[in-house]
Structures are given as structure tokens and as C-alpha cells.
Amino acid sequence: xxYLCLIYLDEKRMGALPEPEVNALNARxxxxxxxxxxxxxxxxxxxxxxxxxxxxxxxxxxxxTLTDGPYxxxxxxxxxxxxxxxxxxxxxxxxxxxxxxxxxxxxxxRPCRDLIVDGVPRRASSKPR
Amino acid sequence: xxxxxxxxxxxxxxxxxxxxxxxGDFDVAEEAMHEAFVAAVEQWPVEGVPDNPRAWLVSTxxxxxxxxxxxxxxxxxxxxxxxxxxxxxxxxxxxxxxEGVEDDRLxxxxxxxxxxxxxxxxxxxxxxxxxGLTTEEIAxxxxxxxxxxxxxxxxxxxxxxxxxxxxxxxxxxxxxxxLDSVLRVIYLVFNEGYLASSGESLTRRDLSAEAxxxxxxxxxxxxxxDVLGLLALMLLHESxxxxxxxxxxxxxxxxxxxxxxxxxxxxxxxxxxxxAALATRAFGPYxxxxxxxxxxxxxxxxxxxxxxxxxxxxxxxLGFGANPVVELNRAVAVAMRDGAEQGLAAVDAILxxxxxxxxxxxxxxxxxxxxxxxHTAEAAAAxxxxxxxxxxxxERRFLERRIAGL
Numbered sequence: 001x002x003y004l005c006l007i008y009l010d011e012k013r014m015g016a017l018p019e020p021e022v023n024a025l026n027a028r029x030x031x032x033x034x035x036x037x038x039x040x041x042x043x044x045x046x047x048x049x050x051x052x053x054x055x056x057x058x059x060x061x062x063x064x065t066l067t068d069g070p071y072x073x074x075x076x077x078x079x080x081x082x083x084x085x086x087x088x089x090x091x092x093x094x095x096x097x098x099x100x101x102x103x104x105x106x107x108x109x110r111p112c113r114d115l116i117v118d119g120v121p122r123r124a125s126s127k128p129r
Numbered sequence: 130x131x132x133x134x135x136x137x138x139x140x141x142x143x144x145x146x147x148x149x150x151x152x153g154d155f156d157v158a159e160e161a162m163h164e165a166f167v168a169a170v171e172q173w174p175v176e177g178v179p180d181n182p183r184a185w186l187v188s189t190x191x192x193x194x195x196x197x198x199x200x201x202x203x204x205x206x207x208x209x210x211x212x213x214x215x216x217x218x219x220x221x222x223x224x225x226x227x228e229g230v231e232d233d234r235l236x237x238x239x240x241x242x243x244x245x246x247x248x249x250x251x252x253x254x255x256x257x258x259x260x261g262l263t264t265e266e267i268a269x270x271x272x273x274x275x276x277x278x279x280x281x282x283x284x285x286x287x288x289x290x291x292x293x294x295x296x297x298x299x300x301x302x303x304x305x306x307x308l309d310s311v312l313r314v315i316y317l318v319f320n321e322g323y324l325a326s327s328g329e330s331l332t333r334r335d336l337s338a339e340a341x342x343x344x345x346x347x348x349x350x351x352x353x354x355d356v357l358g359l360l361a362l363m364l365l366h367e368s369x370x371x372x373x374x375x376x377x378x379x380x381x382x383x384x385x386x387x388x389x390x391x392x393x394x395x396x397x398x399x400x401x402x403x404x405a406a407l408a409t410r411a412f413g414p415y416x417x418x419x420x421x422x423x424x425x426x427x428x429x430x431x432x433x434x435x436x437x438x439x440x441x442x443x444x445x446x447l448g449f450g451a452n453p454v455v456e457l458n459r460a461v462a463v464a465m466r467d468g469a470e471q472g473l474a475a476v477d478a479i480l481x482x483x484x485x486x487x488x489x490x491x492x493x494x495x496x497x498x499x500x501x502x503x504h505t506a507e508a509a510a511a512x513x514x515x516x517x518x519x520x521x522x523x524e525r526r527f528l529e530r531r532i533a534g535l
Contacts, residue, residue: 001293087295088293088294088295089245089292089293089294089295090294090295090297090299090303093245111291111292111293113291
């Protein structure tokens with residue numbers, strides 16, 4: 001089963017981290033990716049650019065509206081994500097706990113679901129397997 | 130049929146726990162279990178009671194589950210692969226293979242107390258599935274509307290299914306943390322029964338009995354030191370039930386209780402458990418709290434209480450983690466060991482940090498210490514502050530009597 005792990009971090013706090021620590025954090029992430037690839041748990045991961053580079057899109061009555069900044073002005077924002085394959089929630093939680101950013105913020109673990117079309121469950125991801 | 134009723138009372142929870150594992154769904158398993166018992170009532174008078182009633186019920190329940198699934202799939206089109214499920218349930222060899230040594234009730238307890246579930250949901254689900262209480266009984270016990278409890282349980286079951294919380298006992302590396310969740314739920318249930326959070330009656334016997342029953346089950350299935358510790362702690366609290374309130378429902382402090390009313394058998398049981406827990410050296414906070422309660426329980430009179438040992442045990446307890454309520458209790462013990470002035474200094478230190486400002490017992494303790502020092506005005510003020518902060522009727526009357534007696 002697929003789980004999305006959303007990494008929530010306090011941008012100010014992360015911005016205040018000294019360079020060597022950031023470097024070590026990034027290195028640990030890449031190392032973890034390798035391990036998760038080997039174990040077959042890795043599907044995808046990305047680090048996200050900061051809130052200041054974010055844009056919000058809405059479409060109402062045929063009109064596109066764009067605003068800057070993330071959807072919610074909160075102290076912690078989504079800094080990255082992992083999409084993992086896990087047997088059950090406990091396995092997903094143990095992967096989340098291993099994320100190098102886990103000690104610094106919060107990892108939201110969301111189980112993925114199929115889309116139901118005409119009563120038939122369909123994979124939401126159209127990516128070829 | 131009497132024997133079926135008796136077996137329902139003693140075995141239904143265990144049958145349910147196994148069916149949940151084999152069927153993979155709480156509600157289907159429950160319906161199947163009830164149908165299996167109906168079958169027992171019909172068949173046993175004719176065929177005789179089976180040698181292994183539980184196995185008969187589980188086996189019958191499994192086939193009833195298939196019927197339940199087929200019935201449900203007729204009107205619920207979103208149900209996943211019913212035939213696949215049916216196959217896996219009917220596959221007897223797979224069932225035997227997964228049997229294992231572990232008691233399914235342990236799997237059930239850990240699943241119901243999974244930290245990913247909301248805390249109130251953990252409590253409701255455990256009482257419903259492990260203890261067999263009805264939704265109405267749970268609602269009544271916690272003074273919460275029945276639909277609210279029902280909704281909590283439904284949501285919890287949905288989350289278990291949709292997020293795929295596995296039906297298993299955690300491995301060694303996760304056991305301590307997961308056990309913590311289970312112990313917390315059990316103790317919460319006990320406390321709810323022991324001290325009503327609001328309203329007239331000071332104690333609600335049935336919930337405490339349920340918690341102790343759960344504690345005994347857990348000791349039987351997983352005799353870890355803190356599991357023993359929790360059962361001991363609950364037994365020690367329970368042993369004082371008869372002495373805790375006057376027949377009119379008025380609060381009687383521990384130091385003023387008639388010790389001849391304490392249940393010595395429960396105390397003896399508890400002391401054995403505490404000693405076993407402490408002997409392992411792997412004990413946790415519950416074992417220490419039980420040890421403290423045991424010191425009280427073994428003192429023949431209030432005056433004979435070994436307060437120095439109690440203070441020392443509180444120090445050990447604080448070693449597990451800072452906790453202002455524990456610190457408060459330690460301060461009360463310090464007052465007994467060293468005098469009210471020392472105790473007061475300790476309580477004031479906690480409040481000065483900004484902690485426990487809204488905790489009525491902190492102010493009641495201050496009131497008591499000021500009273501013992503002859504500071505009437507300060508005592509009255511502290512007791513009044515405590516009065517503002519509690520709605521429990523017996524506690525309020527107790528505080529009012531204290532104020533009147535100054």
C-alpha cells in the first residue's frame with residue numbers, strides 16, 4: 001500500500017541551521033533514499049523550494065486566479081515529501097521515523113487511495129509500472 | 130442454554146479476537162461470532178457440547194463470516210474482491226499456519242490502543258471490542274452521548290481498515306512505546322471508574338472492575354514489569370474503595386481512612402506483583418507508583434507510614450521524566466517527612482514556575498499546609514482557589530468543610 005509522507009518544517013528554524021548541518025541533513029536524506037530503494041519501499045521523493053517561491057492557483061467560473069505564498073500561513077510548511085510502498089501503517093510509520101528531518105519537524109503520514117469511477121476502483125497514479 | 134451462556138461470558142472475547150484476525154474486519158467478525166453462538170444454541174442440545182467449544186465457535190464463525198460477506202457484497206458494490214476474501218477465510222491450512230503461539234486478544238488490545246487512533250477512540254474501541262461493553266454502557270460510564278461514542282468507534286474502525294493498521298503484537302523494538310499506549314488506556318478507564326470527573330458519585334465501580342480485568346488479562350498474556358506494576362497499582366487503589374468515602378458519599382483522606390476496611394487480599398496480591406516487577410530492574414513508572422501505594426497499604430496506621438521511603442520513591446519516579454503532578458505528590462510527602470513549611474516551599478516552587486496553576490489539588494495542598502502552620506487566612510484563600518477549580522461534588526463539600534473548620 002502506498003503512503004505519502006509530508007515533511008513539515010519551520011522555515012525560519014531551518015534557515016537558521018548552520019551550513020555544515022544542512023549539508024549533513026541532505027547527505028543523510030540521499031543515503032536513506034538508497035536504503036529505501038534497496039528495500040523496495042521507495043517510490044518517489046522531492047525536496048521543495050521555500051514558501052517564498054510558492055504560487056497558489058484557483059480556477060473559478062472559468063477564471064484563473066494566482067496568489068503568491070502557500071495556501072496556509074502557518075509556522076510549519078511542507079518542505080518535502082516521500083511516497084513510499086509499505087505493507088501496513090506500522091511499516092510506513094517506521095520509514096517516516098527514519099527520515100532525517102523527522103527530529104526537526106513533523107511527518108504527516110497519509111495513506112493513498114484509489115479513485116472510484118462508475119463503481120470501479122482505479123489507480124490515481126497513471127504512471128506506468 | 131446455560132452452558133452456551135457461560136461460554137459466551139468466558140470465551141466470546143477470545144473467539145472474537147481470533148475471528149477478527151482470520152476475517153480481517155471487526156464488524157463482519159462480530160456478526161459472524163454472534164451467528165456462531167446462535168448456531169451453538171441450536172446444535173449443541175442435539176449434537177452435544179463439543180470437546181473444544183472455542184475451536185468449534187471459531188471454526189463455525191469463520192464460515193458464518195463468509196455468509197456475512199456474501200450478504201454484504203450484494204448491496205455494497207464498493208466492497209473489494211469478496212471472492213478473494215472468502216477464499217482466504219475458507220483456506221483452513223492458511224488459518225492453521227497463522228495460528229502461532231500468541232493469544233489473539235493481545236493482538237486485539239494492541240490494535241485497539243494503536244497510537245495512530247485518537248485517544249478517546251482507543252478507550253472506546255478497547256472497551257467495546259476487548260471488554261465487550263455496549264456503546265450505551267461506554268457512553269454512560271464516560272458521561273458522553275451514545276452517538277458520540279458510536280461515531281468514535283466507527284471512525285476508529287475505518288482508520289484501522291483504510292490506513293491499514295495491522296492486527297499484530299508489536300515487535301520487541303516497538304513494544305515498550307506501544308505498551309505505554311495500552312497501559313495508558315487501561316489506567317484511564319480505571320481512573321474514570323475510580324474518580325468521576327464530575328457529578329455526584331465519587332466512584333464508578335464497574336469501569337474500575339473492567340480495567341482490573343483487562344490488567345489481569347494483560348499480566349497473563351504479557352507479564353512485562355510495568356504491566357505487573359499497573360495491575361498492582363489498580364489493585365491497591367481498589368483495596369481502599371470501601372474506606373474512601375463515608376456512607377453519605379463524603380471524601381475521606383488516605384491518612385484518615387479506617388484501615389480495617391482495606392481489602393487485605395487485594396493488597397497482598399498487589400505487593401507480590403510490585404515485588405516481582407521491582408526485582409526485574411526493568412520496571413517503569415507504573416511499578417514505582419504501585420510501590421508508593423504499597424508503602425501506604427502496608428503501614429498499619431497513618432502515623433506509621435514510611436514517608437521517607439515514599440519521598441525516595443517519588444525521586445525515582447521523577448527520574449522517568451519531569452511531571453509537575455508527581456512533584457506535587459512528592460511535596461505532600463515531603464511535608465509529612467520534614468514538616469509543612471518544607472512541603473509548602475516545594476509546592477510554591479512548582480506554582481512559581483507557572484505550572485499547576487489550574488490544578489485544584491495544588492491549591493488544596495497549599496491550603497492544607499498553611500492550615501497545619503496556623504496560617505488561617507492563607508489557608509482559606511488557597512482552599513477557595515481549589516474550590517473554584519473543581520466541579521466534583523464530594524471534593525467541593527470536602528473543601529467547604531475545611532474552610533468552615535478553620
